[in-house]
Amino acid sequence: MGEATSIWEKLGFRKASGVSEAGWGQTLFAGIISLIYFLPVLLIIITSFKLQTEALSIPPKFMPTNLFGLIPDAYVFSPTLENYTSVFSRAMTSGGAAENTGFDRYFFNSIMIASVSVLLALVIGTLAAFGFSRYPLKGNDTYLFVILTTRMLPAIVVIIPVILMFRVTGLSGSYLGIIMLYTAFNLPFTIWMMKSFFDELSLDVEDAARLDGSSGLKVFFKICLPQVLAGLAATFVFGLILTWNEFLFALLLTGIDTRTVPVAMSQAVAGGGIGVLWGLLAAIETLFLIPVFFVTFFLQDHLLRGVTFGTVKR
Amino acid sequence: MTSTTAQTIPTTFTTVAPDNWKLAIVVGLVVSLLACLILPPNISFWIVGAMVAMVAMTFVVNAYHRHYYGGLLVSPAIAVLVVMNIFPLLWSLGLSFFAYQSNQQTIRFVGLANYVKILTDDLKAPENWANLTNTAMFVVLTVTAQMIVGFLLALMFAKQFPLRKYLLILVLTPMMLSVVAVGVFFSNYYDPTFGLLSYFIRLFTGEQFILMDNKAGAVAGIVFADAWMWSPFVMLLVLAGLVSVPKYLYEAAAIDRVSGWRRFWSITFPYIRGLLMLALLFRTIEAFKMADLVILLTKGGNGTMTISYHLIRIANEQNKTSEGAAISYVMLFIVIVLTNLYLYIANRRTEGA
Structure with missing residues (x-):
């Protein structure tokens, strides 16, 4: 190995490889950074176990126990569910009987709408990306750019025609309408992202397969798709996260039966004129975080395995 | 690429054939325009829809005849986008040439008057201009912060070390949060009386610290929250690029004793360039549309009004639909110029390399 270490190597550029090893020292370093980065989320999670009176107390109560007297009582709160x-x-x-808030339904809606529309966008978008990458049309770049343009306008401008369109077609407040809208909303990113992954692949293997008489379909499924699994996973995660938290379209286009959690959340926290219900908001957010957190966690392996398929770059 | 050029019957422009898409577009446009002008909206809607379907059909038939697999593969995506995105986009473009308010029934053609008004009116032009410069400032600051933080985080995670996946998911969490919750909780963290930030600063200085009472502080607060939330997005894209670099390239470079800096530029960078551009592109587009964090943190005060929030006020609260549409098309024009510049630079680099 070269011993001459430049400043850049000391800064870490040397190990900028997907597969190079680093030991527990790196774990410690990354652990500290990650925890600092995670801190605001941690505070939200902690708040979800506090009563409204404790949520805003100064000094902040951030410990659920006093650890056998180690932590002064001023920083300790009593956790509650x-x-x-x-x-x-x-x-x-106030003073009324407990009623069902309908949040079980809203959680189901969010999961259903987000997963169906992201999967749909992934299927349609991957096909399109393969088309754009391997069979360039006349004016290919123009088409790609027009697709991107659909993401550039603020949602508020597109929303008025969409509302009118949904009203005329009776799609307003239906699952089909919002799912199709989110599919379209996810497509530009899916297409651009998957195209950049298909573009990176070596054509040699594909050409060899074609010469051996494989059909275009077989080349796509057997050769190209396995190589972009990491890309598919990443695109799925991004699409899911963006759709999961989408607010404006959901606010204006979902009915009482199809309402998603972000909309219900913003309505629930407003409270009855008593300010933000911190604990409630934190609890909703924490529950809402769990599904997408675990999906991301389980797709991470795919995300990071590295596509070392033995590709020969161009 | 390998698409065989089959012999097609040479169709001229006027031939009525199922694959003559040029004629279909012209007929479709004329019929739609007439329908919009003459018929009530709920009938003309279906006619425009039928025309779009007709044009789409001709494209598919044409692609099939010519063995244009690219065309066939992209057609479902195009169909969804046309119905759900491009059609509403064109509709709002049309609205920007009319005087229309969504709470009134009247609609009147005024040509370019909306554009003239927002660009030259004594009252509105300086306000729009100020909002635009604010937006530009936010775009530059947030995107720069996200690219730097995201890139550094990606470098940190681009190695194999124990517990990596558990730490990575912690860093990815902020972008999974709902922006409503982030805005509300950050406004709590920044709060001068109850906020954690002021609490810790008070511990050191003994004075009450108010972040949001001047422009610099308000901007810093918004930029910090936005960059915190979206740096993981950049990180994930860059990381996907970094892990796709084949190991043997580094091994070869090590044998050839290539310096670290050169190794980065000639091996790593080509692999992540496309994804970096993508991250830059999408974050810039999203940053131009930034409104929700501004609404939740400052309500546009202290010089943090962005064009997108202004738009929400105009189009939603004041119901000035067509004026809002005009502003957003001016904004779209700027974004298009900017993204084209990006893509131009990116493509020039690709060809140069």
């Missing part, structure tokens, strides 16, 4: 139960059922008026 009340926020989590009141996500699903609570008294809507």
Whole structure:
């Protein structure tokens, strides 16, 4: 190995490889950085176990226990699960009986709408990306750019024609309408991202397969698709995250039956004129985080395995 | 590439054939325009839809006849985009030439008057201009911060070390949060009385610290929250590029004793360039549309009004639909120029390399 270490190597550029090894030292370093980065989320999660009176206290109460007297009582709160139960059922008026808030339905809606539309966008978008990458049309770049343009306008401008269109076609408040809209909303990113992955692949293997008489379909499924699995996983995760948290379209285009969690969340936290219900908001957000957190976690392996298929670059 | 050029019957422009898409577009446009002008909207809607379907059909038939597999592969995506995105886009483009308010029934053609008004009106032009410069400032600051932080985080995770996947998911979490929750909780963290930030600063200085009371502080607060939320996006894209670099290239470079800096530029960078551009492109587009964090953190005060928030106010709260559409098309024009510049630079680099 070359011993001459430049400043750049000391800064870490030397090991900028997907597969190079580093030891526990790197774990420690990355651990500290990651925890600092995660801190605001951690505070939200902690808040979800606090009562409204403790949520805003100064000094901040950030410990659920006093660790056998190690932590001064001023920093300790008594954890409660009340926020989590009141996500699903609570008294809507002061002094009223606890009612079902409908959040179980909203969670189901969010999961259904996001997963169906992202998968749909992934199928359609990957086909299109393969088309754009391997069979360039006349004016290919122009088409790609027009597709990108659809993402450039603020949603508020597109929303008025969309509302009119949905009203005329009766799609307003239906699952089909919002799923199709989100599919279209995810397509530009899916196409651009998958195209950049297909573009990186070596053509040699494909050409060899074609010479051996494989059909275009077989080349796509047997040779190209396995190589871009990491890309598919990454695109799926991005699409899921963006769709999961989409607010404006959901606010204006979903009905009472198809309402998604972000919309319901913004309505629930407003409270009855008593300010933000911190614990409740934190509990909703924490519950809402769990599905997408685990999907990302389980797709991570795919995401990071590295596409070392033995590709010969161009 | 390998698409065989089959002999097609030479169709001239006027031939009525199922694959003559040029004629279909012209007929479709004329019929749609007439329908929009003469018929009530709920009938003309279906006619425009039928025309779009007709044009789409001709494209598919044409592609099939010519063995244009590219055309066939992209057609489902194009169909969804046309119905759900491009059609509403064109509709709002049309609206920008009319005087129309969504709470009124009247609609009147005014040509370019909306554009003239937002660009030259004594009251509106300086306001729009100020919002635009604010937006530009946010774009530059947030995108720069996201690219730098995201890139450094990706470098940190581009190695194999124990517990890597558990730490990576912690860093990815911020972008999974709902922007409503992020905005509300960051406004709590920044709060001068109850906020953590002021609490810790007060511990050191003993004075009350108010972040959001001047422009620099308000901008810093918004940029920090936005960069925190979206740096993982850049990180994930860059990381996907970094892990796709074949190991043997580094091994070869090590044998040839290539310096670290050169190794980065000639091996690593070509692999991540496309994804870096993609991250830059999408973050810039999203940053131009930034409104929700501004609404939740400052409500546009202290010189943090962005063009997108202004648009929400105009189009949603004041119901000035067509004026909003005009502003957004001016904005679209700027974004298109900017993204074309990006793509031009990116492509020139590709050809040069």
